[in-house]
Amino acid sequence: MQPAFTVDDATLLETDLTTCHLLVLVGRGALSYVVFDPAAGGKFLALKSYNFQPQKLAVADLEMIEQVFDADKLLFTAFRSVLLAFDTANSTLVPEKHYSPQLKKEYMHMAYPEKLQEVVLADILPPPLSVVNIYSADKDLLGFLRKEFSTDRVVHAHSALLQAYPYDFxxxxxxxxxxxxxxxxxxxxxxxxxxxxxxxxxxxxxxxxxxxxxxxxxxxxxxxxxxxxxxxxxxxxxxxxxxxxxxxxxxxxxxxVQRLPEFQYISKMQEIPGYYFHNLYALALCV
The missing domain is CATH 3.30.420.260 (Protein of unknown function DUF3822, C-terminal domain)
Known part of the structure; x- marks a missing residue:
């Protein structure tokens, strides 16, 4: 499987990736990631985006993602950390003052019907947002990604956007x-x-x-x-x-919408319109 977008340069080979974060965005029929180096002043060093036909069953999407792993060896690098972000799931916002962790499934199913093989997660967003983003993800897909990346760090894509938009002038x-x-x-x-x-x-x-x-x-x-x-x-x-x-x-x-101004981007990224991957770059705010 070939990526739809590949952006990197020689700095990637010259960088100790064990100091970098891998930020992975899983969407419907898509998997994208960026390599983010906080030690270089908050710089994005590489980006790849894979697209495939969205499937009705999550197990079919999982099969396509497994093919991405077979083809892309950079994903198995020993990064400082890996953050998984889901843009595949239903989500609902609850004011933090009304949120109870024991009731997150009830909050979720007031807005959306319960799905087979779902796991319900929650992102407590930092002040001044004072909201909790409750969302569901496919249990098997989440389990596969957690195992492959050896990470428990998971967020929803909307949580990143909510933290990114206040940086807009x-x-x-x-x-x-x-x-x-x-x-x-x-x-x-x-x-x-x-x-x-x-x-x-x-x-x-x-x-x-x-x-x-x-x-x-x-x-x-x-x-x-x-x-x-x-x-x-x-x-x-x-x-x-x-x-x-x-x-x-x-x-x-x-x-x-423009690129987040507080980060740095390699020159090849600046040749791509910033609004193309705004939601992917926003994940750096969740590290």
């Missing part, structure tokens, strides 16, 4: 701001008003108009004006994509 936009992180056939919408989180949800889509509909409808339900709210778009998209074109028709303040 427009985060406290007076008219509100909406971040749209687009993946294959789905997107995550995160909305802030006055710097406070008011909504995060994941929605499926088939056309660009689906994204517009969900975005505009959610903004109006929150009493925000889509003509004034700033919308920042991230994902493996281009200005020619149908999602961008439809949003451009209806959203006057549409921009691309």
């Amino acid at each position: 427009d985060f406290r936009n007076s008219e509100g701001i909406a971040y749209v992180a687009v993946q294959r056939n789905r997107f995550t919408l995160t909305i802030y008003s006055g710097g406070k989180l008011v909504n995060q949800q994941e929605q499926p889509y088939q056309t660009g108009l689906d994204v517009v509909y969900h975005l505009v409808n959610t903004l109006r339900l929150l009493s925000l004006d889509e003509q004034k709210v700033k919308v920042k778009l991230g994902g493996a998209l281009t200005s020619d994509s149908l999602v961008y074109q439809e949003l451009y028709k209806f959203i006057p303040r549409l921009e691309w």
Whole structure:
């Protein structure tokens, strides 16, 4: 299996990887990772992204991920630590003051039906967020990745995004701001008003108009004006994509989300639009 994206340079060979973190993002029909070196001023040294046809059964996705492991020997390097992030699961946010670890399954199943072979996990996000992200993952997939990487460090992709967005210069936009992180056939919408989180949800889509509909409808339900709210778009998209074109028709303040400014990136990464892997880079905030 060949990666869809490979980005690295000679510095990777010159670096002691035992001082680096491997940040792995598992999505529907995708596995991506970056090598992150905190000793080099917080620098990303390498990135790979694999795509395959999403499967209805998690066991089929697991078979594809096993093929990635067979093909990519860098994954077996002795890194300082490995962080696993899931973007494959249902998730729900609960205010930390109302959260009880013993009730995380109950919180989860109030929002989503129980699945076979699921394990329910929770990320307690640091202040000032004061929320807990509760999510489920496939038990076999989680077990395989934990065993292969010898790690118990697990987060949800949305937890990383929630920690990344406040670094954006427009985060406290007076008219509100909406971040749209687009993946294959789905997107995550995160909305802030006055710097406070008011909504995060994941929605499926088939056309660009689906994204517009969900975005505009959610903004109006929150009493925000889509003509004034700033919308920042991230994902493996281009200005020619149908999602961008439809949003451009209806959203006057549409921009691309940018790379996190507090980190460093090798020159080849800077040649790729920063919004392509914003959710992957954000995992460095969870190390």
